[in-house]
Amino acid sequence: MNAIIKFMKRHYKILLTIVVLSITLFAFNIKSNNESDPDKDKLLLELLTFVIEKGHYSPAAIDDTFSKGVYKDYIQALDPSKRFFLQSDIDEFSKYENELDDQILNKDLTFFNVTYDRLIQRMEESKKIYESILKTPFDFTTDESFNTDYEKAPYAKNSAELNEKWRKQIKLSALSSLTDRLKLQENKAKGIVEEVKSAEESGDAEEEVVATVQKKDVKDNEAPKSFVELEKETRETAKKSLDDYFGFMEDLNKNDWFSVFINSITARFDPHTNYFAPEEKERFDVSMSGKLEGIGARLQKKNDFTEISELISGGPAWRGKKLEAGDVVMKVAQGSDVPVDVVGMRLDDVVKKIKGPKGTEVRLTVKKVDGTIAVISIIRDIVEIEETYVKSSIVNKNGLNYGVIYLPKFYIDFEDKNGRDAGKDIALEVERLKKENVDGIVLDVRDDGGGSLSTVVDIAGLFISEGPIVQIKSAGRKKEVLFDKDKKIEWDGPLVIMVNSFSASASEILAAAIQDYKRGVIIGSKQTYGKGTVQNVIDLNQFVRNNAVGDLGALKTTTQKFYRINGGSTQLEGVSSDVVMPDRYAYLKMGERDVENAMPWDKIDAATYTVWDKNANFSKAIANSKSRIASSENFKLIEENAKWIDSRSADYNYSLNLDKFRLAQKDIEEKAKKYKPISKYKNNLSFKSLPYEVEQTTKDADLKEKRTRWHEALSKDIYVEEALNVLDDLQTKSMSKQAITAKKEKLAKS
Structure with missing residues (x-):
């Protein structure tokens, strides 16, 4: 978060x-950099x-x-x-x-x-335990079980008990994998290929795994494998997973x-x-600013090797077209310096060698996916991580154009005042949508974990004339009120803010301000995450004179609490939606109120503000939406699914007998079939990029693919559809006339 x-x-x-x-206290030198x-x-x-x-x-x-x-x-x-x-x-x-x-x-x-010291010792012993266990085939005919409620489980009393715990854990993993493999072969034998392929498209994670392996089997035209062969494969897969895990731990x-x-x-x-070690502080800064200096490639560890997992669109590696996903980095050289072998090196250390200031050269010796070796020279540059930034789409519904803006994070670049920040970017998207003559805007902050406080004030200020946005209180000090002082309103039309239980911190301030002003309708989960505290990041190096020890990292600590302009805190309680839409995870404990040691809820005096008076249909739109949701069979199914997921989350006991395990899985699959329509839902709306982005996608295939995927997701999103329905209900009579005119023009053209 x-x-x-x-x-x-x-x-x-x-x-x-x-x-x-x-x-x-701290003005002394440290001699060693060990x-x-x-x-x-x-x-x-x-x-x-x-x-x-x-x-x-x-x-x-x-x-x-x-x-x-x-x-x-x-x-x-x-x-x-x-x-x-x-x-x-x-x-x-x-x-x-x-x-x-x-x-x-x-x-x-x-x-x-x-x-x-004891952990390192026990990890070495555990590595020998799992290697020994996986040398011998599992007997899946025995009647035994394993409970995965680790919190309540006791520690092993001795080495024999620990070995048994490892055996059952690994056996359960292997049993799950074996069950999938057996199901694949049975489906293949029955000729059910297209049905499994469609499961991949349905979004069902478990069936997607099945479909992926099924497609490989069909492609390779493999003959059916014996039970012994499949069991051996599951142990090999289990060993590889554990080898990778222990490789990471080492x-x-x-x-x-x-x-x-x-x-x-x-x-x-x-x-x-919490404390940020130097590398974590750097990653945090990147996540907040959305940009870094380097080559623009994501790396991952594969055993002793570092592999390119993805090229960031627009980055120097992407522009150079020589480095590819799947390439393995063998050596790294700074310009014309002697290359350094990075095989076996920690991933963080490899990243340090590859990253560097804009304009400098790095040379990578890579093993290509075809097995050839190549030396690739890349000039480092500023890399913007596009997924961090705001994006918008436009959709036509009932003759009206609506804009959908998605804000994944309240980002800002603290080091560069002229850098990108969410406030500027949202303002730009609103301006672009206005040029497309939109009749309403949906601002989607679902899953938005927060970010910069200053950007919240800027964004909320786009939708009101002027006034308070948030109140802040420091320990032992008077409250402080942050205002939007700009009388200009960028958008005065219908507005809907979409939230869910993972909308936190800055997202909650924005939703709370819009709700208190009654400027727009808040629609989503019963309540948002419930994080009502403010953190400062403090560089620890500033406290040490003549620091010879190296980077000490930083501390992120809670220094303030923020409050709604109505005086209430969002801490623990979050923001309650005006329109509550059922969601699959509504009953799971995942909010701030479920976190141990969370700070308490409280209240202060309200600020002085004037409620927005231009939403004539505000109450009616909320009532209409609640009525639609209550009568919707799809939302009823989602609510039922949420309760089922909650009941399943308390089930920790698994049989390690193949027949019993498969029977239990079959029962779960049969019950889950009832909820498949949720993932197959389509709202029959067509979303598209704005003109400026359409032009960009003609030059950037990766961006085009990402936007296509996003638009497809929007066309399957029942929540977005209801948000647009609310925009319909918020339209005034004069707007309705515009809709009628637009429809007539559309019919005339056709």
């Missing part, structure tokens, strides 16, 4: 106080606790209760499925349960070192695990206070 980040000059006094107070330097770890521990205590909105007391929370979170983070540690390990660790507060304050790393160094420990500490203050 992305936090709301707010860098405003008026709050520098808080940080300045921290800096002044910390000079005597990745496991204990002096660096102690310094980091001291810095973090000090900065949090001085800067956090409501710092927790570092006492025995705090200690127990850190202990629980950290042990769970190290071994979430309880397949590494033995009960004897936990018994040994438990003596530190009430001592961590003292160790933290005294910069004592004993607990961390003990747990880290890539983590002690610093990485110390970051896990540090974040177990920061999480006790609140869920959104």
Whole structure:
């Protein structure tokens, strides 16, 4: 979940106080730059606790209760499925349960070192366990079961119990894979190929896997395989997955695990206070700005090799047309320097060598997908990650044109005032839609986890004349009200804001402001995520003089809470939709209210604001929408599906007997068939790009494909369809006349 980040000059006094107070504490040199330097770890521990205590909105007391929370979170983070540690390990660790507060304050790393050393030992032992288990075929005729509720499961008492736990976990994974393979062969034998292919198009994840393998079998024209062969394949697949997992784990160094420990500490203050190691801080900055300096390629680790997984459209690697997805990077050279072998190197380290300042050269020695070796020279440049940015589409419905704007994140580039930000981009899209004579706008912030606070004010200001947008309160200080001071209204027509339970933080501020002004209709899940806190990102390097230890990273800490202009907080409660639409995950616990240690809800005085008075059909549009949803068979089915998914989420026990497992899976599949119409739904609306983007797609095949996929998704989206229905209902009589005229013109042309 992305936090709301707010860098405003008026709050520098808080940080300045921290800096002044910390000079005597941290003004010393560190000699070594070793990745496991204990002096660096102690310094980091001291810095973090000090900065949090001085800067956090409501710092927790570092006492025995705090200690127990850190202990629980950290042990769970190290071994979430309880397949590494033995009960004897936990018994040994438990003596530190009430001592961590003292160790933290005294910069004592004993607990961390003990747990880290034991984890590495147990992981090495576990690798031998799974390798041994997978050498022997599984007996799927035995009547045994496995419970996947790891939270309630006990730790293994000894090595024999741990081995048995691993055996059952792996057997369950293999059984699931074997069941799919058997189903494929049975379908193939029955000649059911087209039916399975259509399942791929339906969006059903499980059947998509089936369809993918089915197509490969058909293509290769393979003969049916024996049970023994299929069972062996499942073990080989299981081993590859575990090898990949352990390969990733082995890539983590002690610093990485110390970051896990540090974040177990920061999480006790609140869920959104956390530490960014240098690489994580860089990734966070990229996610906020939507751009980076490099070659524009996504990398992934494949065993000891680094593979190009995707080229970012418009980036230098994409423009060069020599590097391809699937190429394996063998060596990296900075310009004409000697190439460095990167086989076996950590992914983060390979990324560091490939990235670099705009205008510099990097030379990659790659093994192409056809097996040939090539040296590819690329000049680094600014790469914009298009998926981060706002996009819009236009659709004609009942003779009226409507615009749909999707905002994935409230992005901003803090380093470049002239860089892209969500406020500017939304304003531009609104202007473009106005040129297309749209009669209403849907602003979609579903799954938008937040971002920059300043952009929220800018975006909300596009739809009102002027007034307060959000209220902010710092600990011990008077509230502050952020205003839209620009009287200009970019869009004064019908407006719908789409939200869901994953719309968080900045998304909630926007939805709340629009709702309080009654400027537009909020439509979506029962309530949004419920994150009503503001975070600042603090560079920890500023606190150390003559720093010889290297980059210390940054701390994201909660410094403020924000409130609606009506005075209520969005914390925990989120924003309740004006029109609630059933969704498949409505009953699952995934909001801020379900997160341990979340800050409480409260209320302050309301700001002074004037409700929008140009929505004559506001109440009627809401009532009409509720009526349509209540009578919709599709929405009824979605609601029923949500309850079924909720009931399934509590089912942790699985039979490891093939016949019983297949019978249970068949029963689930039969029940799931009832809900297939949900994924096959089509709203029969045709979405298209705006003229400027149509021109871009003629030169950019990747962009064209992405937009085609998005438009297809919109044409299958029942929620977007209802949002457009609401826009219909918000039309005034004069607008209706326009619709009639448009229809007549359309008929005349045809």
